[in-house]
Amino acid sequence: MPFQYHVREMTAETSVEEFVTRFVRVEKFLPFCQQCGSYNTRWTCPPFDFDPMTIWRSYTGLRLYARILQADVPEQPLDEALAALKQEKRLYRQELQRWERETPGSQMLLAGTCDQCETCEKVQGHPCGRPELLRYSIEALGGDVEGCLQHYFHLPMLWGRDGKAPDYFVLVGGLLTK
Structure with a gap:
């Protein structure tokens, strides 16, 4: 049975200066990136x-x-929830792309790693095959997503366990503006 859920959306505005001061620690978060399969x-x-x-x-x-x-519904299968999350990530990206188109000089920040190509050209040592779609995530740029989620949205990050989905998943990204 597919993951049964509904979507809520929240936004928060801040200055880059405040965000960087509170939540960006490149050296602290790089080791977490190194543990991910997308690293390099x-x-x-x-x-x-x-x-x-x-x-x-x-x-x-x-x-x-x-x-x-x-x-x-509580404790739904994690694999079904992850399939829904993948679908929602596409919709999430579309919304951020719309914001970026409507805001000259802006740059969107994605949630998680890029998934625009099945296999990234970086693996073969080639330049990005779709540079017009290349966008970074908050975490890739050293940002503390869990901390900003708690501070700006008053939500703790939840994780699935024992094959069961958490009560909610959150995609966190944003739009950098001039």
Whole structure:
């Protein structure tokens, strides 16, 4: 049976300066990235040939966007929930792309790693095959997603366990503005 859920959306506005001061710690979060299967296999994930702080410093505002997949039934199978999360991530990206199109000079920040190509060209040592779609996530740029989720949206991060989905999943990203 498919994951039964409904979607809630929340936004919060902050300055990049405040966000960086409170939540960006590139050195602290890089070891977590190194444990992920996307590390050094996707152009949107570390290690980078640039300092992530250059991106943060290029903007002044940040509109955070949380898309919450709230389970309608407790303890649903985790694999069904992850399939729904993958589908919602596409819708989430579409919304952020709309924001980016409507806001000149902005750059969206995705939730998690890029999944636009089945196999990233980085694995073969080639440039990104779809550079017009290449966008980074808050965590890839050293941001504490769990901390910002608690601070701005008053929600703890929940995780599935023992093959069961949590009460909710949250996709957290946003839009950097000039």
